[in-house]
Amino acid sequence: MNEIYSFNDISKHKQQLIQKDTNSIYVEYFEVGKDIISLARYDEKTTDNTVTTRFRNSEYQVVIFEIDRGDYVEINGELESFSKEDRCITLRIVLPFTGKEWKWYSGLNKSVLMNSGSVYEETKEISTVLPPDGAFNGKTLSDGGYGDAVGMGNMSFYPLCAINIDTMGIGLGVDMSIPMVYRLSSEKNKGLIAEFDVATSSLTKKFPNRAFFKLVQFNFNSDWGMRAALKKYYEIHPESFKKRVVTEGVWLPFTALRSIKNWEDFGFAYHETSWGGQDKMNGETLPNISSDKGTGVFSFQYTEPWDIQLPIFKKDIPYDSIISDKMLPNKHREYIKSSATEDKNGLLQTRRLETPWFSSGWAVSITTNSDPDISEFNRSDYVYKDEIFPALALNVDGVYFDSMEWNWHHDLNYRTAHFKFTDFPLIFSKDVARPAIWNFTSEFEFMKKVADEMHSQGKLVMGNGHGWNPFAATNLDLFGAELSWYSTDAHNTEALDFKRAISFQKPIVFLLNEGLNDKAFAEAPFTGYEIYFEKLLSYGFFPSFFSVDASSDPYWQDAEKIENGRPFFKKYIPIIRKISEAGWEPITAAFSSNESVRIERFGKKYFTVRNNGEKDIECIVTLDLDKLKMPNKFAVKEMVGEQNIKIKENRLFINIPAQRTQVIQVLY
Numbered sequence: 001m002n003e004i005y006s007f008n009d010i011s012k013h014k015q016q017l018i019q020k021d022t023n024s025i026y027v028e029y030f031e032v033g034k035d036i037i038s039l040a041r042y043d044e045k046t047t048d049n050t051v052t053t054r055f056r057n058s059e060y061q062v063v064i065f066e067i068d069r070g071d072y073v074e075i076n077g078e079l080e081s082f083s084k085e086d087r088c089i090t091l092r093i094v095l096p097f098t099g100k101e102w103k104w105y106s107g108l109n110k111s112v113l114m115n116s117g118s119v120y121e122e123t124k125e126i127s128t129v130l131p132p133d134g135a136f137n138g139k140t141l142s143d144g145g146y147g148d149a150v151g152m153g154n155m156s157f158y159p160l161c162a163i164n165i166d167t168m169g170i171g172l173g174v175d176m177s178i179p180m181v182y183r184l185s186s187e188k189n190k191g192l193i194a195e196f197d198v199a200t201s202s203l204t205k206k207f208p209n210r211a212f213f214k215l216v217q218f219n220f221n222s223d224w225g226m227r228a229a230l231k232k233y234y235e236i237h238p239e240s241f242k243k244r245v246v247t248e249g250v251w252l253p254f255t256a257l258r259s260i261k262n263w264e265d266f267g268f269a270y271h272e273t274s275w276g277g278q279d280k281m282n283g284e285t286l287p288n289i290s291s292d293k294g295t296g297v298f299s300f301q302y303t304e305p306w307d308i309q310l311p312i313f314k315k316d317i318p319y320d321s322i323i324s325d326k327m328l329p330n331k332h333r334e335y336i337k338s339s340a341t342e343d344k345n346g347l348l349q350t351r352r353l354e355t356p357w358f359s360s361g362w363a364v365s366i367t368t369n370s371d372p373d374i375s376e377f378n379r380s381d382y383v384y385k386d387e388i389f390p391a392l393a394l395n396v397d398g399v400y401f402d403s404m405e406w407n408w409h410h411d412l413n414y415r416t417a418h419f420k421f422t423d424f425p426l427i428f429s430k431d432v433a434r435p436a437i438w439n440f441t442s443e444f445e446f447m448k449k450v451a452d453e454m455h456s457q458g459k460l461v462m463g464n465g466h467g468w469n470p471f472a473a474t475n476l477d478l479f480g481a482e483l484s485w486y487s488t489d490a491h492n493t494e495a496l497d498f499k500r501a502i503s504f505q506k507p508i509v510f511l512l513n514e515g516l517n518d519k520a521f522a523e524a525p526f527t528g529y530e531i532y533f534e535k536l537l538s539y540g541f542f543p544s545f546f547s548v549d550a551s552s553d554p555y556w557q558d559a560e561k562i563e564n565g566r567p568f569f570k571k572y573i574p575i576i577r578k579i580s581e582a583g584w585e586p587i588t589a590a591f592s593s594n595e596s597v598r599i600e601r602f603g604k605k606y607f608t609v610r611n612n613g614e615k616d617i618e619c620i621v622t623l624d625l626d627k628l629k630m631p632n633k634f635a636v637k638e639m640v641g642e643q644n645i646k647i648k649e650n651r652l653f654i655n656i657p658a659q660r661t662q663v664i665q666v667l668y
Contacts (some may be wrong), residue, residue, distance in 0.1 A: 024096070025075070026038065026041070026096070027039040027062050027093060028092040028094065029090060029092060030090050031088060031090075032088055032428070033433075037057070039062055040055060040057060041053060041055055042054040042056045042061075049068040050065055050066065050068070051065075051066040052064070058082070059081065059087075060079060061079075061080045062091070065077065072218035072236050073216065073217045074215075075093070075095075075214070075216065075217060076214040077213055078212045079198065080200075080210045081209045081210070087199065087200045088198075088199045089200075091195065091198060091213070092194070092195045093195075093213075094190065094191055094193050095193075095194075097170065097189075097192065098189055099166040101113070101164075101166055102163060102165050102186070102188045103164040103222075104120040104161075105161075105225045105226040105229065106122050106226070107158075107226065108227060108586075109226075109227075109497075111225055111226075114187075114188045116189060117187075118187070118188070120163075121161070121184065122156060122157045123157060123183055125154055126149070126150045126155045126181065126410060127410060128145055128150065128412055129410055130146045130147050131353070133362075134315075135349075135351045135352060136318075136350040136351075136352065136364065137319055137343055137350045144349065145349075145412060148344075148412065148431040148432060150197075150412065151181035151428065151429070152197055154183065155181050156184045156185075158226075158501065158502075159174050159471075160172065160173030160184065161185065161186060168219060170192065170217070171219070172192040172215060173216050173236070174213075174214070175214035175215070176474040177239075177240065178213065178214055179424055179471040180213065180424065181427055192217070194213075196425075197428065198211035199426040199435035201419055201426060203419035203420055204420065206420070211425035212425060216233075216236050216237075218232050218236065220232045224587045227588070230586045234504050237474075239474070241473075241503075241504040241505070243505045243506050244460060244477045245478055247296060248507050249267040249542060249573065249577055250269060250509065250543070250569070251272065251509035251542065252270065252272065253272045253544075253546045253554070253556070254273070254274050254277065254554065254556075255556035255557050256277065256278065256280070257295060257297055258279050258291060259279065259557075260556060265566055265570050266566070267542075267569060267573030267574065268297045269296075269298060269507075269542075270297070270300060270478065270509060271292055271299045272400050273287075273292075273301060273391075273396075275302065278291075279291035279292075287394055289301070289395070289396045298397035298398060298460065299396050299397050299398075300397065300399060300400035300460070301387055302387070303383050303399060304401070305368065306367065306368065306403060307366055307367050307368055307407070308336060308365070308368055308379075309358075309364070310364050311362070312360060312362050312363060312364055313362070315352060319350065322350050323350070334376075334377050335377055335378050335379050335381065336366060337376075338377060339369045339371075339374055339378045339379040340368055340415075341367045341413035341414075341415055344412070344414050344432050348366055348367075349366065349408070349411050350366050351364070351407060351408075356552055357550075365407065367408040367439065369418055369442045370443055370445070371418065371423075372446060373423070373445070380449070383446075396459070397459055398454060398461055399454055399459075399460075399461050399462070400462045401461065401462070401476075403464065403465045404447075404463045404465045404472055405465045406465050408439055409439060409440045409443060409469070410438070411439040412427065412429055412437070413436055413437040413439050413442070414434065414436045419437065422437055422441065424438075424441040424444070424445075426438075427441075440469065447472065461476055462477065462478050462480060463476045464480035464481070465481065466479040466499065466508075467490070468498055470502050473502045473503060478508065479499065479503055479507070479509070481499070481508070481509075482511045482513050482550065484512075485515020485516065485518055486515050487514075496541070499541075501586070505584050507541075507580060508539075508541045509541070510541060510543050511544050513546050513547060513548055514548050515548075516546075516555055521564065521565075526564055526568070530568070533568055534572075534610075534659075534660055534661040535610075536576070537575065537608060538598065538609075538661040540600070540602055540608070541580075542576055543572075572640075575640065578639075579606045579663065580602070582603030582604075582605070582606050583602060584601070585602065588600060589627035590623050590624065591621070592620075592621055593619055594613070594617055594620075596611055596617070597609060597612070597619045598610045604628060604629070604630075605665055606664070606666075607663070607664040608662070608663050608664075609621060610660070611659065611661075614659075615658055616655070616656070616657045618653060618655050618656075619655075620652070621654055622651050622652075623666075625650050630666065630668060631668050632649075635647070636652060639663040645664070652664065
């Protein structure tokens with residue numbers, strides 16, 4: 001059967017959808033450790049632009065609305081448990097398609113022909129984080145729930161998946177404003193599949209015994225694979241990818257801006273300010289937020305409300321002592337009692353952390369639920385009172401969320417008293433099979449509240465610690481990530497591709513920590529700067545530095561390091577700023593003659609050309625003049641090394657050393 005049934009035009013296929021059950025959406029589910037069950041189609045109702053279908057059995061009902069939005073279909077639905085008992089299930093939504101040749105797109109540039117009988121997906125493992133220094137709640141880490149799977153233990157990497165069936169590109173994506181553990185996949189001649197790990201409870205007062213989800217299904221130009229699917233996904237979700245930043249540049253952590261000699265050379269744009277941080281201006285000592293005014297550098301108030309860290313002077317302290325009133329300072333006691341999360345045994349989630357930012361060197365970290373809706377005085381209330389309101393009184397430019405994806409973001413909160421406040425479906429662990437709050441959803445609720453308030457005032461929000469969770473992107477205006485020179489997990493091609501894709505045209509800024517004292521940065525000719533800066537340049541990302549342990553001996557307080565780096569910042573940051581301001585475009589409209597060469601496009605006239613290989617090469621870059629709407633005659637300028645580039649018709653002949661990046665500006 002060659003015909004493809006797409007849900008992208010409900011009005012056109014309405015009768016086919018009603019009459020052909022084999023080509024209509026269907027629903028399955030399974031409970032932990034049990035077989036897959038199909039829900040029977042109970043009834044269906046069709047209006048001008050919506051197909052409403054109910055599926056049910058004696059235990060569950062699922063109502064799905066397929067809404068024709070013109071150039072895509074919104075698929076939203078609700079699961080209801082008929083039982084008043086807690087339930088933990090994986091809900092599976094299947095969109096059937098048929099066709100001869102199927103292709104699966106992976107990452108930005110990869111694709112593979114699909115074989116029958118295999119499920120294609122791109123997922124990451126997801127579990128509660130094992131604390132390397134131990135924890136206090138439980139004799140073993142597993143006692144405290146550390147290492148337990150979140151949901152079934154894996155989640156899709158990207159918020160969308162994309163396939164090609166007989167030259168038709170078909171995409172399926174989640175709504176990034178609803179944080180859930182999900183998986184998107186495809187099976188040849190079965191279709192596109194979305195799975196959601198959810199739990200239901202009568203204690204979720206905003207949606208008792210229910211869970212909900214939202215998807216979008218769309219078509220795209222398969223010539224450009226995942227890149228075209230992303231372009232369409234951005235168009236469908238404009239608010240999640242809206243660029244509010246008007247000044248772009250380098251991230252300065254903590255150090256007073258004016259204390260850096262000729263700070264203007266470094267292209268600073270975002271200043272992360274600590275509690276009580278001060279600077280000197282015209283002989284007067286002022287808060288950093290006030291001192292930054294007039295510099296063109298935005299000040300961001302630091303906050304990290306996901307836990308509270310209390311210094312300890314010995315590593316082994318009984319749990320009962322850790323949570324006692326004697327241990328908890330008065331100013332934290334009230335909100336810890338209302339907002340602290342609980343593990344599967346009803347104990348507070350209390351990690352032991354090595355903390356060079358405390359003089360003791362060690363701390364207990366108590367995970368806190370930052371949901372602003374908790375009725376008593378809560379963690380959110382404290383952060384507003386102690387950090388955000390004082391910063392707003394100084395007219396801060398934005399709020400900075402630290403450690404979004406570190407330690408506590410995957411904690412499972414079994415504190416049932418918190419269930420009634422959550423805005424999002426509950427989760428479970430396959431290792432426990434009881435409802436819990438995925439702590440990231442509580443983080444999301446706090447970030448959304450702050451972001452909405454900041455945006456209403458023309459201010460910004462920045463988040464640090466961004467790894468691969470896609471949902472924070474819908475709230476953030478710019479992303480931050482801290483890197484190690486010695487480990488490429490956070491800055492290999494897969495990681496950087498994802499960060500570029502999930503931010504679209506929002507800025508991403510980096511700090512290099514571990515390795516900044518390496519001879520590559522400390523000994524002439526300081527080759528580390530070129531390697532680090534040019535890798536990020538290829539994506540339009542901004543490089544910076546902090547500290548080897550994220551605390552002591554910061555780069556921006558070391559005059560020698562600053563002078564070593566100054567010429568590299570002066571060379572590269574203006575180029576990065578120019579292309580970033582032009583805006584990354586997922587569809588490059590340019591082709592490379594060499595597989596080791598990556599091309600990215602910014603605006604209509606800038607291209608980064610990166611040689612990820614180990615050998616110097618001459619590469620031919622072919623431009624799609626029709627796609628770019630360019631004239632046949634044009635000139636180019638290479639912006640990094642000012643290389644002379646030969647042009648023949650629409651082809652550019654470029655010499656690129658190994659692990660280096662060139663930037664091409666098209667002139668016409």
